[in-house]
Amino acid sequence: MSKATNHSGANQHHRPIPARKDVVRAEKLQAGYAGKAVCGVVSFSLHSSQSLALVGPNGAGKSTVVKTVVGQLEAVSGTTLINGNEVDDRTLDFRREVAVVFDDDAFFPALTVEEHLAIVCAGHGVDEVEDVISAELEFFGLSALAKSRPYNLSSGQRRRMLLAAAFVRPRSLLVLDEPEQRLDTSMRHKLAARLRAEVDSGLALLVVTHDPEFLITVATKALFIADTIHAMTPGRAAEAIASENPHAD
Amino acid sequence: MTKETNERFSAKEIRQYTFRAGLSRTQGGLMELISEVYTSILGGLTLVTMAGALIVALRHSLGVGDESALLASAVAPGFHSVTLLQASATVLLTLAAGLLTLEMTMGPVAMSVPQTAWWLGLPVRRRGFIQPGFLKSMAWPSIAAVIVVLPLSLGMAADPTPGNLALAVLCGLGLAWLLYGIAAWCQVTGSGAWLKKAMGAITLLAPLTLVATALYNNVAGTSAITGRQTAWLEYLPTSWPLLVADGARWPLLLLALALGLLALVYLNLERITTAALKKSAAAGAYAASSLLSMDATELSRSFSTGPATGNSRVRLKLIFTKGTANTRSIKTLASTHATMALRSPATLLRVLVLAAIPASLASVEFLGNAILIAVAIYLCAHFSATALGATARFSAGNPAVDTLMPLPAKTVRQVHYIVPGAAMTLWAIICFGLLLALGVGSPALLILALLAGPGLGAATLRAGFRPAPDWNMPALAGPAGPVPTGAIRAFLIGPDLSLIVLLPVLICLISGGVPSIAFPIQLTLTFLAFQWGTHIRKPKSAKDGGLFGVPQTAANK
Incomplete structure (x- = not known):
C-alpha cells in the first residue's frame, strides 16, 4: 500500500496505475431493475488520470448505471470490467481498489466521526492513522466535530464525513454519486479542485453530477444518460445540464 | 487504533473495535445490567405462563380436568368437526411456511x-463480519420452535414423558434449523423467489382448509372426510415433532439433515453478496421501525413483502364532471381511496383470511368453545381494521394530502370512512356467515354483526389517525424498561373502539342468544363509533393557546 501525504490538504491515497490502462471498461451495458432497462445501452472506458461524468435529468438512470458498474445492481445485459476483472464486490481486489460514495445515511450511532474513519483506515491498513484522519477532517471542515456522533451533525456535515471516508483510504477508482449535494459553495469548489488534482496525478474518477461548474472543473469527458446515450465534452455536457437536453447548443 | 505498520486489521478486530468504542459510550452500567436481567427473566416467565395456559386449554379441550361452563362448545350438536390432528398439522405447516417466508x-x-455500509467495503475477509449474523439469527427460529413445539407436544402427546418431550423439542429445533438452512442457502445462491411466493401462499391458504373441510363434512353426509383419511398429515415433515412426542424416533433424522445443510451454508457464507446483505439489513430496519411505531399492518408487511413496489393495473375513474364542486371532490377522494385499497391485493386477501380464522377455530374438534371464538373474532377484527387503514395512516403522516380537495376537514375525514366502513361490513358478513354455516350463532347474530361492521370501519380511522405518542408524559415501569404513558395511550387508540363496537355481538355469542334489546344497543354503539372515528382532534397548541401554555386571554390582559 502506498501513501503520499500532501500537506496542502489532500492526502493522495490513489494507487499509481500504469497510464492508458483501462480501470473501468463497460461493454454494451444496460442498467435497470428486475431485468427491465431504465436507460439506453452504455459503452465506455475509463483510464487512470481520467474522469468521466454522467449527466442527465432526474430519473434518467445515472445512479442506476453507476450502481451497476460497481456491482451493487445486476446488469440487465452487457459486462463491466474493473482493472481487467469482472465486477465482484466480494473480492479483496475490488474492495482494495474501488472507493464508492453513495448517499447512504447509515452510521453507527455510538461511534464518533473520527472512529468511523478509523474503521476504514484499519480495514485498509493505513499507517499513521491519526495524521491521515486529522488531515481529512481538516480538509472537510470537520476537525471541531471529530468527537461528535454522526446523528448530531447536519446532513451536509454527514455528507462531508462520507466523502472523508473515501479519502482516508487508498483507491485507484473513486465513484461518487452527486458529491456536490448538500455541500456549501466553498466546499464544492474545494472538493472539485481536490478531485481534479487527484485525477491529474493518476486517479480514475466516475462521477454523477448536476452541477455544471463542478463538472467543468472535474471531468475530462462526459456521458449524457437518457433513452439514448450521448458522449460529449465536459463543456458541452455543462450546457446540456443547463437545458437537460443533449442536443442543446 | 494505530498500527505502525500498514498491516490490515482482521474483520474480528474491526468488529471488536466497533463494539468496544460504542460500549464505552453507553450510559448506565450496573443498573442497566440489572434491568436487562429483570427483562429477560420476566420475558421468560411470560412465555412460560402463556405456554402453560395453552397446554391447560388444550388438555381441557381433550377432556382432561374439570368441564367448565365457559369451555362449553359453541358449535351445534351433531356438527362434524375437523380432527385435532388435522388442526395441529395445519397449524404447524402454516407456522413453518410463515417462518420460512419471514426468514x-x-x-x-x-x-x-x-x-x-461501513464494514463490507473493507478489503478484509468478509467471513468475520458475516458469521456473527449467521449464528445470532439462528436464535430466533430456535426460540420459535421451543415455544410452538413444547405446548403442542404437551397438549397432544398420549404419554408426555420428559424424555419424549425433550426429543420432540429437539426435533422441532431440527425443523427450525432446516428451514433456516433452506432460507440461508437461498440467500447464498441468490435464488428461491418462487419458494418465498409458495410459502406465502401456504401461510394464507392453509388455515382456510380447516373451514373448507368442516363445511364439506357437514354437507357430505356419509362421504365426509374421516380422521383416518387425514392421518397422513401427521407424516408431513412439519408434524414430525408430534410423532417424536408420541414415541417415534426416526423423525429425528431432521436434525441430521438440518446440521448438514447448516454446515454447507457455513462453508459458503462468504458467497452472500453485499447487495443481498444490504437488502436484508434494510428489511430488518423496516421491521424494527414498524415494531416501534406499534403498527400491526406495517409490521406484517415488513415481515412479508416489504414496502409495496411496482405498478398496478387498477385504474378507477378519478375525474368526475357531473354534480357540484363539492360532490365531484368527494367522488374523486373516495375513488382515490378505493384505488389505493385495490392496489394492495395482498392486504385485501389477508383481511379475507382473517375473516375465516374464527371459523377455522370453530371447525376444530374440541376447540369450538364460545370464549375462544369470541377472542379470535376480536383479534381478527382488529387486525383487519388496521390492515385497511393504510390510506388513513398515509394521510395522518402527510396531512397536506387531505387538503388537496376544496372540502372541509370533517367531510374529508368522513370520506376516509367509506372504504373501511364498507369493507368491514363485508368482513363481518363473511366472518359470521362462515360461523353460521358451521352451526355457530344464529341468523339474528349475523344481523347483529352486520350492524357492527360499520363501527369497525370507524375503528380503522381511529387507529389510522392516532396521535403520535406524547413523549413528554411521565414514564411507567414496564418489563422492557420505562415506557412513556403517552406511548401506551397511543397504542390503545384503535383496539379500544374495535372492542367497544363488538361488545354486544361477542356477549350474545358467548351467552348463546340474541335479545331484541341488543339491536338498538348495537346501532347506538355503531353510530357513536362513527362519530368518534371521524372526529377531528384539535391540535394541543390550539387548546392551550398562547406562548408557554399561558391562555391567550390571560396573556392579553
Whole structure:
C-alpha cells in the first residue's frame, strides 16, 4: 500500500496505475431493475488520470448505471470490467481498489466521526492513522466535530464525513454519486479542485453530477444518460445540464 | 487504533473495535445490567405462563380436568368437526411456511445497516463480519420452535414423558434449523423467489382448509372426510415433532439433515453478496421501525413483502364532471381511496383470511368453545381494521394530502370512512356467515354483526389517525424498561373502539342468544363509533393557546 501525504490538504491515497490502462471498461451495458432497462445501452472506458461524468435529468438512470458498474445492481445485459476483472464486490481486489460514495445515511450511532474513519483506515491498513484522519477532517471542515456522533451533525456535515471516508483510504477508482449535494459553495469548489488534482496525478474518477461548474472543473469527458446515450465534452455536457437536453447548443 | 505498520486489521478486530468504542459510550452500567436481567427473566416467565395456559386449554379441550361452563362448545350438536390432528398439522405447516417466508425476507443471515455500509467495503475477509449474523439469527427460529413445539407436544402427546418431550423439542429445533438452512442457502445462491411466493401462499391458504373441510363434512353426509383419511398429515415433515412426542424416533433424522445443510451454508457464507446483505439489513430496519411505531399492518408487511413496489393495473375513474364542486371532490377522494385499497391485493386477501380464522377455530374438534371464538373474532377484527387503514395512516403522516380537495376537514375525514366502513361490513358478513354455516350463532347474530361492521370501519380511522405518542408524559415501569404513558395511550387508540363496537355481538355469542334489546344497543354503539372515528382532534397548541401554555386571554390582559 502506498501513501503520499500532501500537506496542502489532500492526502493522495490513489494507487499509481500504469497510464492508458483501462480501470473501468463497460461493454454494451444496460442498467435497470428486475431485468427491465431504465436507460439506453452504455459503452465506455475509463483510464487512470481520467474522469468521466454522467449527466442527465432526474430519473434518467445515472445512479442506476453507476450502481451497476460497481456491482451493487445486476446488469440487465452487457459486462463491466474493473482493472481487467469482472465486477465482484466480494473480492479483496475490488474492495482494495474501488472507493464508492453513495448517499447512504447509515452510521453507527455510538461511534464518533473520527472512529468511523478509523474503521476504514484499519480495514485498509493505513499507517499513521491519526495524521491521515486529522488531515481529512481538516480538509472537510470537520476537525471541531471529530468527537461528535454522526446523528448530531447536519446532513451536509454527514455528507462531508462520507466523502472523508473515501479519502482516508487508498483507491485507484473513486465513484461518487452527486458529491456536490448538500455541500456549501466553498466546499464544492474545494472538493472539485481536490478531485481534479487527484485525477491529474493518476486517479480514475466516475462521477454523477448536476452541477455544471463542478463538472467543468472535474471531468475530462462526459456521458449524457437518457433513452439514448450521448458522449460529449465536459463543456458541452455543462450546457446540456443547463437545458437537460443533449442536443442543446 | 494505530498500527505502525500498514498491516490490515482482521474483520474480528474491526468488529471488536466497533463494539468496544460504542460500549464505552453507553450510559448506565450496573443498573442497566440489572434491568436487562429483570427483562429477560420476566420475558421468560411470560412465555412460560402463556405456554402453560395453552397446554391447560388444550388438555381441557381433550377432556382432561374439570368441564367448565365457559369451555362449553359453541358449535351445534351433531356438527362434524375437523380432527385435532388435522388442526395441529395445519397449524404447524402454516407456522413453518410463515417462518420460512419471514426468514427469507429478513435474510436470514443478518447484519445491521451501518455494518453493511461501513464494514463490507473493507478489503478484509468478509467471513468475520458475516458469521456473527449467521449464528445470532439462528436464535430466533430456535426460540420459535421451543415455544410452538413444547405446548403442542404437551397438549397432544398420549404419554408426555420428559424424555419424549425433550426429543420432540429437539426435533422441532431440527425443523427450525432446516428451514433456516433452506432460507440461508437461498440467500447464498441468490435464488428461491418462487419458494418465498409458495410459502406465502401456504401461510394464507392453509388455515382456510380447516373451514373448507368442516363445511364439506357437514354437507357430505356419509362421504365426509374421516380422521383416518387425514392421518397422513401427521407424516408431513412439519408434524414430525408430534410423532417424536408420541414415541417415534426416526423423525429425528431432521436434525441430521438440518446440521448438514447448516454446515454447507457455513462453508459458503462468504458467497452472500453485499447487495443481498444490504437488502436484508434494510428489511430488518423496516421491521424494527414498524415494531416501534406499534403498527400491526406495517409490521406484517415488513415481515412479508416489504414496502409495496411496482405498478398496478387498477385504474378507477378519478375525474368526475357531473354534480357540484363539492360532490365531484368527494367522488374523486373516495375513488382515490378505493384505488389505493385495490392496489394492495395482498392486504385485501389477508383481511379475507382473517375473516375465516374464527371459523377455522370453530371447525376444530374440541376447540369450538364460545370464549375462544369470541377472542379470535376480536383479534381478527382488529387486525383487519388496521390492515385497511393504510390510506388513513398515509394521510395522518402527510396531512397536506387531505387538503388537496376544496372540502372541509370533517367531510374529508368522513370520506376516509367509506372504504373501511364498507369493507368491514363485508368482513363481518363473511366472518359470521362462515360461523353460521358451521352451526355457530344464529341468523339474528349475523344481523347483529352486520350492524357492527360499520363501527369497525370507524375503528380503522381511529387507529389510522392516532396521535403520535406524547413523549413528554411521565414514564411507567414496564418489563422492557420505562415506557412513556403517552406511548401506551397511543397504542390503545384503535383496539379500544374495535372492542367497544363488538361488545354486544361477542356477549350474545358467548351467552348463546340474541335479545331484541341488543339491536338498538348495537346501532347506538355503531353510530357513536362513527362519530368518534371521524372526529377531528384539535391540535394541543390550539387548546392551550398562547406562548408557554399561558391562555391567550390571560396573556392579553
